[in-house]
Amino acid sequence: MMIHGNFRSMSAAIMLTAAWSLASVATNPAMAFQTSLGRAAMATTQQQRHATFLSATASDDGIDEIDLKLMGIAKKLKLDIFDLDEGVFSFASKENRYGLEIVRATMSLKDGGLGLVLTEMAGSPDGRGLVLIREVGGNATNANVPIHVGDAITGVITKNFRGRTTGLNYDRTVGIIGEAKKAAMDDDNQLTLELTRVVERAKILVEIDDGLGNIQRVDALAGEDLRRLLLRKSIRLYDDRTARFDMPHVYGNCGGEGACGTCLVAVQEGQELLNDCDEHETLLLKGRPLTWRASCQTVIGADNKPGVVRISLKPQATLESELNPGVKSLTKN
Numbered sequence: 001m002m003i004h005g006n007f008r009s010m011s012a013a014i015m016l017t018a019a020w021s022l023a024s025v026a027t028n029p030a031m032a033f034q035t036s037l038g039r040a041a042m043a044t045t046q047q048q049r050h051a052t053f054l055s056a057t058a059s060d061d062g063i064d065e066i067d068l069k070l071m072g073i074a075k076k077l078k079l080d081i082f083d084l085d086e087g088v089f090s091f092a093s094k095e096n097r098y099g100l101e102i103v104r105a106t107m108s109l110k111d112g113g114l115g116l117v118l119t120e121m122a123g124s125p126d127g128r129g130l131v132l133i134r135e136v137g138g139n140a141t142n143a144n145v146p147i148h149v150g151d152a153i154t155g156v157i158t159k160n161f162r163g164r165t166t167g168l169n170y171d172r173t174v175g176i177i178g179e180a181k182k183a184a185m186d187d188d189n190q191l192t193l194e195l196t197r198v199v200e201r202a203k204i205l206v207e208i209d210d211g212l213g214n215i216q217r218v219d220a221l222a223g224e225d226l227r228r229l230l231l232r233k234s235i236r237l238y239d240d241r242t243a244r245f246d247m248p249h250v251y252g253n254c255g256g257e258g259a260c261g262t263c264l265v266a267v268q269e270g271q272e273l274l275n276d277c278d279e280h281e282t283l284l285l286k287g288r289p290l291t292w293r294a295s296c297q298t299v300i301g302a303d304n305k306p307g308v309v310r311i312s313l314k315p316q317a318t319l320e321s322e323l324n325p326g327v328k329s330l331t332k333n
Contacts, residue, residue, distance in 0.1 A: 066134060066135075066149060069149065069150060070119055070121060070132050070134065070149075070150060071121070073132060073150045073198050074121045074122070074130060074132070075094070076093055076094050076095050076098050076198050077091055077092070077093065077094060077130065077152075077198065078091070078092050078093075078094045079091060079092075079128070079130070079167045080092050081167075089128070089166050089167030089168075090166060090167070091152065091154070091166060091167065091196050093198065096221070097200060097201055097221065098198055098199065098200055098201060099198075099199055099200075099201040099221070099222060099223045099304070100196050100197065100198060100199070101196070101197040101198075101199045101304060102154075102194065102195070102196060102197075103145055103147075103151070103194075103195040103196075103197055104145070104157075104192055104193070104194055104195070105140075105143035105144060105145050105146075105147050105192065105193045105195060106143060106144045106190060106191070106192040106193075107139045107140060107142060107143040107144075107190075107191055107192075107193075108139060108142070108189050108190060108191075109139055109181060109184050109185055109189045109190075109191055110189045111138075111139060112138060112139065113138060113139065113181065114138060114139055114140050114177070114181070114191070114193075115136070115137040115138020115139050115140045115141065116133055116135065116136060116137070116138075116140050116147070117133070117134040117135035117137075118131050118132070118133060118134060118153075118170065118173065118174065119131070119132055119133075119134040120169060120170035122169075123169035123170055123171075124169060127168060127169055127171075127172050128167050128168065128169060129167070129168060129169030129170060129172075129173075130152070130167070131152065131153065131165075131168070131169065131170050131173045132149075132150055132151065132152055133147065133148070133149055133150065133151045133152075133153070133195075134149060135149065136148070136149065143193075147193070147195065148195075148197060150197070150198065151195040151196065151197050152166075152195065152196045152197075153165050153173060153177070153193055153194070153195060154166040154194050154195065154196045155193070155194030156176055156177055156179075156180035156191065156192070156193060156194070157180070157191070157192040157193075157194065158180050158183045158184040158187060158190065158191050158192070159183075159184075159187045159188055159190065160183055160187055161179060161180050161183035161184075163176040163177075163179060163180055164176075165177070166196075199304060201221040201222045201223055201301070201304065202221070202222040202301050202304045202305055202306040202307075203219060203220075203221060203222075203306050204219075204220045204221070204222060204224075204270075204273060204300050204301045204306060204307060204308070204309055205217060205218075205219060205220075205307075205308045205309070206218045206219075206220050206226075206229065206300065206308075206309050206310075206311065207269075207308065207309070207310040207311070208230070208235060208310075208311055208312075208313065209268070209310070209311065209312040209313065210235075210236070210312075210313050211312055211313060211314060211317070216233075216235065218233050218235075220300050220301070221301070222300065222301025222302070222303075222304045222305070222306075223299060223300070223301060223302070223304070224299070224300045224301070225256075225296070225298070225299060225300075226265070226274075226293075226295040226296075226298040226299070226300055226311075227256050227263050227295040227296040227298070228256070229300065230295060235313070236313070237263055237265075237295065237313060237314075238253055238262055238263065238314070239262070239314045239316065239317045241317070242261075242262045242264075242314075242316055242317070244259075244260040244261065244262060245259070245260055245261030245262070245284060247260070256296040257296070258280060258281065258284065258294060258296050258297050259284075261284050261285075261294060263294055263295040263296050264288075264292055264293070264294060264295070264314065264315055264316050265292070265293055265295050265298075265311040265312065265313060265314075265315065266289065266291045266292055266293075266311060266312045266315040267291050267292075267293055267309070267310070267311055268291070268310040268311060268312060269308060269309065269310035270307055270308055270309035270310060271291070272307075273300065273301055273302070273303075273305060273307045273308075273309050274293065274298055274299065274300060274302060274309065275298065275299040275302035276302075277293070277297070278297070280297070281293070281294050281297040284297075289315070292315055
């Protein structure tokens with residue numbers, strides 16, 4: 001599982017709230033969500049609908065605890081639009097103290113349907129919306145990881161089918177689930193749901209040793225990019241003498257693109273609270289101490305667990321070979 005913080009700010013982002021205020025997108029009617037809060041349905045073979053509708057302005061009468069929970073989750077979500085024509089959307093957390101956890105739950109469909117009840121929290125004629133899981137039963141209870149009430153289904157995967165449902169309304173979501181179910185039953189009966197879950201971000205204490213005997217302590221939330229955290233706190237991360245890894249004899253950093261290797265830190269404690277190095281960072285750090293990380297590629301609290309991370313800055317500053325690295329290349333050879 002991976003926890004994601006709320007770092008993106010898209011000009012086309014649409015805020016999903018229980019009140020579903022459309023004032024922020026009134027200048028573009030095509031981007032406005034209609035208010036169809038709470039349409040619920042069973043994701044079964046027949047894909048039968050439950051005639052359950054909740055008014056966006058309804059009183060507490062007739063709204064149970066699950067309704068309130070789903071409305072609370074909806075308040076915390078926003079939809080980022082990357083390509084409206086192509087339907088490329090992404091959920092993000094509206095509140096900084098909450099993040100999004102990505103979970104993949106695999107189940108067998110040998111004994112029937114998924115067994116999920118879905119509730120449409122918002123829908124629009126152009127196919128966009130917010131659909132959350134209201135009830136978990138049937139085969140879904142036997143998934144390899146627990147499926148939670150309030151999860152959003154953002155993708156459906158089988159052996160020979162892959163469909164995205166991020167930011168889609170009920171009809172399109174259930175349609176894609178139906179296609180995936182048919183593909184699974186024609187194959188090995190295995191179906192995987194990609195779920196986005198709103199979670200409270202764990203608190204991480206980051207202790208920073210500047211190499212001169214000074215220790216600074218900074219509070220962080222799980223999912224934060226280490227480089228951004230240090231720069232936001234005005235902590236001097238770079239040594240101006242460090243030559244770029246990708247451009248020999250050139251100084252200056254790459255702006256967090258993971259190419260230059262000048263934002264290095266040494267992790268003295270809490271490596272288990274950081275994300276693993278991917279192939280790119282592994283190549284960047286080849287031949288360097290195992291405790292070193294490129295801060296621009298490092299996520300604090302990647303598994304949303306609290307704890308302490310202790311780092312030292314500019315570990316390359318005392319090594320002449322790092323200050324004059326010569327010709328190197330981001331290749332495996």
